[in-house]
Amino acid sequence: MTLSTSDRSPLTGTTGARAGALGFLTDVSLCIGCKACEVACKQWNQLPADSGTGITGLTGFSYDNTVDLGATTWRHVAFVEQAATTVDRTWEAPGAPGSPTAWLMLSDVCKHCVHAGCLEACPTGAIVRTEFDTVVIQQDVCNGCGYCVPACPFGVPQLGDTDRKAHKCTLCYDRLVDGLEPACAKACPTESIRFGPIAELLPRALDRVEQLQERGVAGAHLYGDRAIGGTGGMEGLNALFVLTAPPEVFNLPAAPELPQRKVLPALVSTAIAAVAFILGSGAALRGRR
Amino acid sequence: MSGPESGTTGGDWGEGRDRRGRGGSGGAASDDAVIGPGYYGIPAIHKPHWKWLIIFYFYFGGIAGAAYAVATIADAVGASEDRRIGRIGRYLSFAALLPSPILLVLDLGRPERFFLMFRVLKLRSPMSLGTWGLTAFGGFSALSVAAQAAVDGRLGDGFVGRRAQQLPIQALGVAGTPLALFVAGYTGVLLAATAVPLWTKRALLLGPLFLASAFSSAVSAIELIVALMPSTPAATRHRLTRLGVSTLFAEAAIFIAWRNGLGPTGRPLGEGATGRVVRLGVVGGGIALPLVLQAVASVTTGGFARILSVVSSVSVLAGGLALRYVVVVAGNTSADDPRATLGMTAADGAPERLSTH
Ligand code: SF4
Ligand code: SF4
Numbered sequence: 001m002t003l004s005t006s007d008r009s010p011l012t013g014t015t016g017a018r019a020g021a022l023g024f025l026t027d028v029s030l031c032i033g034c035k036a037c038e039v040a041c042k043q044w045n046q047l048p049a050d051s052g053t054g055i056t057g058l059t060g061f062s063y064d065n066t067v068d069l070g071a072t073t074w075r076h077v078a079f080v081e082q083a084a085t086t087v088d089r090t091w092e093a094p095g096a097p098g099s100p101t102a103w104l105m106l107s108d109v110c111k112h113c114v115h116a117g118c119l120e121a122c123p124t125g126a127i128v129r130t131e132f133d134t135v136v137i138q139q140d141v142c143n144g145c146g147y148c149v150p151a152c153p154f155g156v157p158q159l160g161d162t163d164r165k166a167h168k169c170t171l172c173y174d175r176l177v178d179g180l181e182p183a184c185a186k187a188c189p190t191e192s193i194r195f196g197p198i199a200e201l202l203p204r205a206l207d208r209v210e211q212l213q214e215r216g217v218a219g220a221h222l223y224g225d226r227a228i229g230g231t232g233g234m235e236g237l238n239a240l241f242v243l244t245a246p247p248e249v250f251n252l253p254a255a256p257e258l259p260q261r262k263v264l265p266a267l268v269s270t271a272i273a274a275v276a277f278i279l280g281s282g283a284a285l286r287g288r289r
Numbered sequence: 290m291s292g293p294e295s296g297t298t299g300g301d302w303g304e305g306r307d308r309r310g311r312g313g314s315g316g317a318a319s320d321d322a323v324i325g326p327g328y329y330g331i332p333a334i335h336k337p338h339w340k341w342l343i344i345f346y347f348y349f350g351g352i353a354g355a356a357y358a359v360a361t362i363a364d365a366v367g368a369s370e371d372r373r374i375g376r377i378g379r380y381l382s383f384a385a386l387l388p389s390p391i392l393l394v395l396d397l398g399r400p401e402r403f404f405l406m407f408r409v410l411k412l413r414s415p416m417s418l419g420t421w422g423l424t425a426f427g428g429f430s431a432l433s434v435a436a437q438a439a440v441d442g443r444l445g446d447g448f449v450g451r452r453a454q455q456l457p458i459q460a461l462g463v464a465g466t467p468l469a470l471f472v473a474g475y476t477g478v479l480l481a482a483t484a485v486p487l488w489t490k491r492a493l494l495l496g497p498l499f500l501a502s503a504f505s506s507a508v509s510a511i512e513l514i515v516a517l518m519p520s521t522p523a524a525t526r527h528r529l530t531r532l533g534v535s536t537l538f539a540e541a542a543i544f545i546a547w548r549n550g551l552g553p554t555g556r557p558l559g560e561g562a563t564g565r566v567v568r569l570g571v572v573g574g575g576i577a578l579p580l581v582l583q584a585v586a587s588v589t590t591g592g593f594a595r596i597l598s599v600v601s602s603v604s605v606l607a608g609g610l611a612l613r614y615v616v617v618v619a620g621n622t623s624a625d626d627p628r629a630t631l632g633m634t635a636a637d638g639a640p641e642r643l644s645t646h
Contacts, residue, residue, distance in 0.1 A: 061329060062329065064329075067331060068331055068332075078328060080328070117483075117484065120411070120413050120414060121414050121416065121482070121483075122411075122414065123406050123409070123411065123414050123416040123417035123420055124402075124405040124406055124408055124409065125408050125409035125411070126405070141405055141408070142398075142399070142402075143397050143398065143399045143400075143402035143403060143405045143406070144397050144398015144399040144402070145396075145397050145398070145406075145416065146337045146338045146339065146396075146397075146398065147337070147414070147416045147479075147483075149335045149336070149337050149338070150334065150335065150336060150337045150483040150484060150485050150488075150624060151482070151483050151484065152334070152335070152484060153334065153484040153634070154333075154334070155332065155333055155334035155335045155484075156335075157335070158335055159338060159398050160398075163398075163399075164397075164398025164399055165398055165399060166398075228636065248327060248631045248635075249328065250328060251327055251328035251331060251333045251627060251631070252333075253333065253630065253631055253634035253635075254631075254634060254635055254636035255634050255635065255636045256484070256634045257484075257489075257634070259482045259483050259484055259489060260413045260414070260482055262478075262481050262482045262489060262492040263413050263414075263415060263478060263482045264413075265492065265493055266477070266478040266481045266482065266492045266493055266495065266496050267415075267475070267478055267496070269493040269494070269496060269497060270474040270475070270477065270478055270496030270497055270500060271470075272497075273474070273496065273497035273500050273501070273543075274470040274471075274473075274474060274500060276539075277358070277470075277500060277501070277504055277536070277539070278358065278362065278466075278470075280532075280535055280536070280539065281358070281359060281362045281504070281532055281536075282362050282365070282366045284528060284531045284532035284535055285359075285362055285363050285366055285367050285371065285374070285528050285529075285532055286366045286367070286528075287366070287367055287368025287370075287371055287524065287528060288368050288369075
């Protein structure tokens with residue numbers, strides 16, 4: 001079975017994480033979909049329950065009743081159903097009832113990008129990089145301008161319905177300073193979520209990918225290095241993932257870009273247009289004095 | 290990415306679900322969405338909360354900046370009988386600028402914390418740059434309008450009036466114009482520097498597009514005021530029309546380049562109510578109709594020509610607002626479409642799997 005392009009890329013397995021950076025490694029092949037991480041996160045961070053949809057609070061289209069990351073949901077377990085079509089373990093959308101089905105469960109989270117779109121966008125400086133190389137929104141500074149929301153390539157931060165400030169995963173900053181691991185990693189019964197220094201998590205992730213591929217899971221690959229996920233100027237993510245299907249299956253972009261890469265070129269093109277308009281206006285308005 | 294083979298979807302709810310999974314919002318047929326990118330059609334990124342307050346800010350801020358620039362240029366190269374262009378431009382700029390900070394502060398989730406914008410200056414954050422740029426430009430616009438009012442004898446002969454008369458109106462204009470142009474155009478850069486497909490796909494053209502629209506709106510507003518003033522020399526009106534028509538052509542060219550460059554990402558601009566506003570408001574009302582009216586006006590004379598010119602100006606002004614509206618609204622629609630987001634961020638080799646149609 002072919003290896004993915006990412007495995008052939010010289011960027012595979014490299015990130016720009018700073019020395020001592022801490023982060024997550026979330027392994028889709030180990031997740032059993034128990035949502036202990038979601039619950040532990042809400043408990044530790046005192047986040048209210050999601051009201052869900054409708055009277056039941058159930059989506060009705062999957063076991064995923066959480067649906068998305070948001071202001072009060074900082075871990076989200078995605079549930080993907082796939083039907084087996086061929087022996088070489090190529091999977092596609094669910095087949096007829098009764099046909100063999102595979103489950104993919106993935107606990108999504110803020111990626112704590114090495115270069116973070118949310119952080120660079122924030123006009124108040126509310127979003128900071130911590131001593132652990134994680135990305136945190138200071139709640140006493142945020143004024144709810146909302147610019148970080150569309151500036152995140154992964155759809156993570158969101159303004160709270162009640163306090164109108166931006167919220168997202170803090171990688172349990174308040175636990176890290178006391179030497180504790182984040183609540184979600186602590187609660188995960190299968191070690192699908194691991195916490196630790198990126199310098200340790202990265203080789204572990206690569207080993208795991210190799211192991212899965214040897215076992216015949218052809219689509220196994222790392223997400224969050226410079227080759228996939230941490231692309232486009234982000235220089236990698238401090239929340240790494242081992243995926244067994246294309247990232248898009250989990251709503252993750254394969255090759256996202258740091259939005260701020262566009263700022264300087266766009267300012268230059270706008271300045272050129274401005275000069276053209278000045279000259280044009282001068283020509284049109286010119287008259288005898 | 291050729292390797293991870295299984296192009297699948299989370300399910301056959303390909304589209305039309307909002308992020309809380311609530312039912313379909315219409316949308317195209319989902320046959321092709323059964324096998325497509327994404328997860329139950331749930332948006333892959335979050336859209337901003339920006340609505341009318343921001344749309345109006347983009348519009349007024351643009352007019353304020355462009356009117357200031359036009360006033361400075363008219364002072365510098367205009368004929369002596371065109372003085373009124375500079376005068377009107379300065380008043381107009383200040384009047385359009387006044388609501389801008391109010392709109393911006395009201396749009397914040399926590400308006401009482403607006404001042405925290407002034408904690409930092411971040412060169413890679415267009416919103417931070419814009420905060421400082423708008424503030425600095427506000428200073429220039431206020432000084433210029435004070436100088437103008439003093440020259441016009443509106444500030445009296447007291448201490449303030451005499452001081453204001455000494456202000457170097459032309460030098461202020463020259464110094465403030467770069468900031469004015471920045472204010473007129475940076476809003477396009479602000480949108481371009483996000484993950485929203487429709488804003489970031491042709492990032493280089495959004496700033497110039499907003500700038501062009503700011504110029505056409507500002508010139509039309511000046512034309513409108515001039516047309517309503519008695520005793521404006523025909524030559525002045527003629528030169529303003531010449532400027533207005535050429536800005537409209539420039540705006541049309543940039544709009545077409547932007548719209549075509551978007552490819553399938555630009556689909557929200559052609560569909561439903563937004564599509565109608567694009568066709569009737571931006572293109573029809575904002576560009577085509579005024580050009581036709583000005584062409585007719587150029588071969589007629591007297592009161593009729595003046596009426597045509599007034600209608601044309603109003604039409605351009607409405608089109609400028611329509612442009613800001615459709616860019617914001619269609620951008621939000623594209624942010625809600627995981628095919629647009631994931632198609633744009635697909636790795637090499639996967640375009641067919643992730644085609645946005
Ligand atoms: S994933 Fe989004 S919210 Fe998290 S650090 Fe990166 S840009 Fe910021
Ligand atoms: S909403 Fe808050 S955290 Fe987000 S960019 Fe604005 S000030 Fe910064």
